[in-house]
Amino acid sequence: MPKYREIFPGTFTMLNAVCGYISILLTLDGEYINACWFIILAGFLDALDGKVARLSGVTSRFGIELDSLADFSSFGVAPAVLIYSLKLEALGKLGWIIITAIYIMAAGYRLAKFNLYADTEEKREFVGLPVPGAALTLVSFVIFCYSLWGQVHYPELVVSMIILFAFLMVSQVEYDTFPEEFSTRQNRIKLLVLTMASIAIIIKPRLVLFPFFGLYILHGMLREFYRMFARGVEKVTARSNNREENSDQ
Secondary structure, three states: OHHHHOHHHHHHHHHHHHHHHHHHHHHHOOOHHHHHHHHHHHHHHHHHHHHHHHHHOOOOHHHHHHHHHHHHHHHHHHHHHHHHHOOOOOOOHHHHHHHHHHHHHHHHHHHHHHHHOOOOHHHOEEEOOOHHHHHHHHHHHHHHHHHHHOOOOOHHHHHHHHHHHHHHHHOOOEEEOOOOOOOOHHHHHHHHHHHHHHHHHHHOHHHHHHHHHHHHHHHHHHHHHHHHHHHHHHHHHHHHHHHHHHHHO
């Protein structure tokens, strides 16, 4: 019976990989917006496969490795192909090859690191920007631009986002996971925010997705800056206290 239960999360993982493949095909055909939506669908399926695996009690190392391979295709390669195929200004052909290759390498590194920590602190917080978060922000920006202007504006911003996301994926910046239980006040606040964001996304998905994912990334960065500032203040305070103790002696 347990073997049959493994089919359910595996099905979501495989559908995730198929969505990434379809997205690449659509990109090659010039259907950029549809390609973006298939990456977003892959993100939805990726969120479901982990939940289904835990609910069915069939979480395994094989499932984690398979999920990473699907994520590499859907959130690493597919967005890179999409961004390259848009043929934006600001960089030449070689420049876009290099910049998207950097993104792919960072995504591969992040997924490999996730597998190492999958049974430890990654359950509490993501260490480094999750690859789906980076990909969904990029493709939602494309949808956002096409919805407002009919094409992607500000190619310099796209370059900046790719470089920033690549750095964040390989960094030690911590990002929130979706809470498994809501007994704490912090998790209840997260649930309220996610509920309000979901309603807004349902009403205006083309305009709300990018700000939502952008705020998620910005929140992690600001929280990390605050932690660095707090640690700096603690070190300065500790040094001042030590000097006062030494002078008293």
